[in-house]
Amino acid sequence: MTLLKAEFFNRDPRRVARALLGKLLVRKTPRGILAGRIVETEAYLGKNDDAAHAAAGKTARNAVLFGPPGHAYVYFIYGNHYCLNVSCLPDGVPGCVLLRALEPVSGIEQMAEARGLDGAKQIDLRKISFLKKISSGPGRMAEAMEITRERDNGKSLVSERSDLRLVDGGYRVRRVTVTPRIGIVKSAELPLRYFIARNPFVSGRRVP
């Protein structure tokens, strides 16, 4: 288990998006440790990418994208959901990777609770169909990891002091599939979505 270095993110978001597959997102909470393996990402470029929040220039909202690499850019979307991105490239140059889906690894019951999946229905951690509902999709993933803009935006993901970190757990990715990004209209044709081939926890369409 090694914490990723800021330098890991100090390069083109397309390379970071691919390299992040198989890494772990770890959250320390008062109740316990939550962790999930990254199985799906999307790259957002600074320029020549109309879908990127940074495309229109720096604002109060997207300032993190223009800051140093390895920091959390969290934004609220559709009035319901948060999405977690990691800033890339050197200070002053925008770019990021959107984390889209996790395979739950530890603290799974707490993650399910954070998603509101407990209660009437009983939790069955052996069923893939149940586990997929926990963090397969950017909004779901953020909710399961208890990520909010207020709590996490601007936070370093590569600091020993941070309660939200990206670490290398030694998992080897066999094969990566690349497709266009999901849920956008502008620049939708660009092949900037990456996921672990045949992994069941990937969200949305699994074929181009």
Added chain:
DNA sequence: TACATGATGCCCT
């Protein structure tokens, strides 16, 4: 100050 819109997910069919 108003308004259009979106890097989504849930629920129903």
Added chain:
DNA sequence: GGGCATCATGTAG
């Protein structure tokens, strides 16, 4: 497979 909830943000006026 499709409709819809729900609101922060940015841009126009």
